[in-house]
Amino acid sequence: MHHIDGEHLSIETVVRVARDGETVEIAPSCGEKVERSRKVVEDIIKNNRIVYGITTGLGELVRVRIPSSQSAKLQVNLVRSHSSGVGEYLPEELVRGAMLIRANSLLKGYSGVRMEVIELLVNMLNSHITPLVPKFGSVGASGDLAPLAHIALVMIGEGKALYDGEILNGRESLERAGLKPITLKEKEGLALLNGTAMMASYASLAVYDAKNLINDAIFSAALSFESLEGTDKALDPRIMEVRPHPGQAKIAHALREILKDSEIVKKARKEKVQDAYSLRCIPQVYGAILDTIEYVHGVVEREINSATDNPLIFDEAISGGNFHGEPIALAMDFLSIALTELGNMAERRIARLVDSKLSNLPPFLIENGGLNSGFMIPQYTAAALCNRNKVLAYPASADTIPTSANQEDHVSMGMNSAIKLREIVENVRYIIAIEYLCGNQALHLHGSSASAIKKIQQVLGIEKIENDTSFHPLIEKIKDKMEREEIIKTLGRRL
DSSP: OEEEOSSOOOHHHHHHHHTTOOOEEEOGGGHHHHHHHHHHHHHHHHTTOOOTTTTBOSGGGGGSBOOGGGHHHHHHHHHHHHOOOEEEEOOHHHHHHHHHHHHHHHTTSOSOOOHHHHHHHHHHHHTTOEEOOEEEOOOSSSSSHHHHHHHHHHHTTOSEEEETTEEEEHHHHHHHTTOOOOOOOTTHHHHHHSSOHHHHHHHHHHHHHHHHHHHHHHHHHHHHHHHTTOOGGGGOHHHHHTSOOHHHHHHHHHHHHHHTTOHHHHHHHHHOSOOOHHHHTHHHHHHHHHHHHHHHHHHHHHHTTSOOSSSEESSSEEOOOTTOOHHHHHHHHHHHHHHHHHHHHHHHHHHHHHOHHHHSSOGGGOSSBTTBOTTHHHHHHHHHHHHHHHHHTSOGGGOOOOBTTTTBOOOOOHHHHHHHHHHHHHHHHHHHHHHHHHHHHHHHHHOOOOHHHHHHHHHHTOOOOOSOOOOHHHHHHHHHHHHTTHHHHHHOOOO
């Protein structure tokens, strides 16, 4: 059971609720602040004050006055009209993450909704009702309007949802779980839609996965390092001290620990002057990537504990721009570039492993070459994925297309930044799996001496390849082990 209060939601909790289906409870302390902001909204209606989205239209229609008697109807119309997304439906984990993040934001007490609205979101999570949300439609400003509207649509008994393995209409999914649709009141439709919860859900899961990827990347790099007879001179702590980036020192330390009892590395230290960059500069490159992950982690955890709708309700309603997704957009693009580099460097080591002129190993890591092509094509696959990542790494946040008749004339495109990042994460996971595969074969040919490396090979569970085989199932097997964090759990998280 995870308690949420608007202030202390962690990325880890988002993952546990979104991906693992764990349950949520609202902290009792939230009631007073939620009720306070709701009373301000009710006073606005009672006194017929002009407030955006409560007694006015939306976007460019802000100039249109809405009578207090029709303010509740405005909220329902808003949910229906904004449910305009297109494309395939998002995975359950992303929708669940968005529902949790939106509930947490509303609990801060600056959105003017009734507690019943937040309770329904939480009850839907705990009942495993997942609205069907199309992938595309958010431009990352005024919040993730279209995606969040599809969630709110189910809350009012419309739209579609996945429940107990079936796709049902919104009302039936709620009724089967013993819940009732909500009748929206003033400000509530706008509060459900006007936030960054969907891109923040993408971001939370991506940051969690990126932290796992950098750990796996260190382990796969260690296999390559030993099989290519790398020298650990470049991992010397004194080098790290005079360029004190924290990630660089952590990566060097992690590699030293994994390779500390390697006789191969000790021998190379005596005989080699230096290695190619893809070995020698692992601390510098992976360290910068680790620092990027840590920076983005901070941005995302601030975001998922923020009030991100408009207007915000204090002792009065104030219109602002907290819905703008620029913090997430820039962070997701930054992380996309960093993880693309993670894959790029791993692919260069894969290429060295299969090149007998660089590795001192049989061509393409197979002893009966010619008749056998060996590990030639896994490197092609890694190269193809790297190319795909370079295309995806172009920052979506560098673009803006005005919307709402130029009232909303600068948008973040943060949702597209997040969508691209999710694919890059998956592609890099495959690249690292291929490095594991090739490094494992190289050490079967070369012989391993480091105890930690032997543990990695045991978890991989792939014997020496003697003759050509289909590598697809082996790559998928390793990727699945990475997703289940099997190697990290066996050797311990290093970063």
